[in-house]
Amino acid sequence: MTDMQVLAKPASAPVHQGADGAPGLSPLPTEDALPRRFSDFATMGEALDYAAEGTRGFNFHNPRGQLTRPYSYRELRSDAMACAYRLIAHGIAPGDRIALVAETGPEFAQIFFGVIYAGAWPVPLPLPTSFGGKESYIDQLSVQLSSCDPKMLFFPAELSEMAGEAARLNHVEPMDYDSFIARDAAPCRLPQANSEDIAYLQYSSGSTRFPHGVAVTHRALLSNLAAHAYGMQLIASDRCISWLPWYHDMGLVGCFLSPVANQVTVDYLKTEDFARRPLAWLDLISRNEGTSISYSPTFGYDICARRMSSQTKAADRFDLSRWRLAGNGADMIRPDVMQSFVDAFADAGFSPTAFLPSYGLAESTLAVTIMPPGEGIIVELVEETELSGGHAAEDRPQRFRAIVNCGKPVKDMVVEIRDDEGAPMAERQIGKVWTTGPSLMVGYFRDDEATAECMKDGWLDTGDMGYMSDGYLYIVGRAKDMIIINGKNHWPQDIEWAVEQLPGFKQGDIAAFSITTAGGEEAPAVLVHCRTSDTTERTKLRDQIRDRVRAITGMNCVVELVPPRTLPRTSSGKLSRSKARKLYLEGEIVPYDIAA
16 A cells, blocks of 8 residues: 545635625624533533524535525524424424434424424435426335334425325425414423434435434434534634535534534525536635635535536636635545645635545434545555455456545544454454444334344444554545455446546546346446447447456456436435446436347
């Protein structure tokens, strides 16, 4: 293994200011006189009680990044208390589950905290995506509603038809946000929560056919939120900017709950608005006169870098010099994409040392490791045979993959690498990533079998493969995604990244997995978005992909060219290989017909 670090040209940029919003609206401040506490509360309700004593809060923006609603923590608490009164008057009791379609806005925020104040368990559920259509969304909601068995399902009024149908199919009371908030709220006595009570249920982004509701206590949540504050070394001038969805753990925990418990002001774009106008995210960061904290999966940085490639110099529009922490997480971190982002925005003052690689999962509330601020993206070049558990062949050239350093374990969390038998492995040996600490979930809701499969003696099997080096964690991939053919291991992302190097492809265009061919043999299958209608070009492209995969794996593969936007994604925007494989084998993904 060898070391390499992402570097960039030093640069500076002038400050550019944009319109903050509609006349008469002022964004909530970054700093106030309230002494900061790093999530040292017994419950999330106590955390909001304290944050409400200050002047910070949420700022919601329209698709152009203009302020539409400043929403202080004081106002949020008042609204949440009213929602709690309404819920109790409606018959909601402690321990009841309340499902909420997680649209970024004050309505979800106040009802989420209202459910907590009422002693019930909020269950954030996803908004519809651009994939699958109406029936697919109803089915997704139905599966998750069946799993969590809620008393009510809240949703934006514009989703009444789809969400209402999912509620009807599962005998759940439907309720749109506006109708509920318009009800009278008569004060009543609220239940007294304690730190061992469940704070919420979180469904991971891949929870569709077999959902796992992660049950997180107030104690686990606040322990992890404190770990965020210490790991990121929060300072008084920090302000969070986010477009991440509130139904995914990085958006819900990292950019919704953590700012409340650590008293940080946030500027929000809706996720769908970021998808349409991604550079509005960077406009918000540029307008922040303090220091910015903002997280994104790799694909968010990729979209912005690509969008700038055909436009004017970044310095003419942005000032990213005060972006202190540019977090990376939620999927495999791509150093080539990070370098492309640096190249696109260095002249606007972006520093590569702002990158903050992290690793986590819903089962540990969120964060497991965070890179110490200022160290940036550091990668090690690992020979492919080390990744697959074999030994380098003398007659084959060595090939390396860049593995990103995901940082050190956060406060009170411990990480250990184990072999298949559960024995600890030595430094720089690749194995299964296990973790333990106060941030772990209680378990999967009403699924003792699934809980027992991943938790043992207070430790969590994350399902990821990686290794430790000098106290830092390096993630190699998901164990369940590994393609095993003829006893040899192949990582699907190695195949996907290799195909992406061909002209015309971008991240998310390729899905690789194993299948059984008509002849009964195991083989890698590669599904690829194809944007040309010319059959000759398609045949040429298929042959190029076969050659590229053969060069990487030494095997022939099945190449299927599919229409753009065919490959499924999780609710957080990540490619879902398992769902792609399932849909392909069931005939739901129909490839283009190309003569052999």
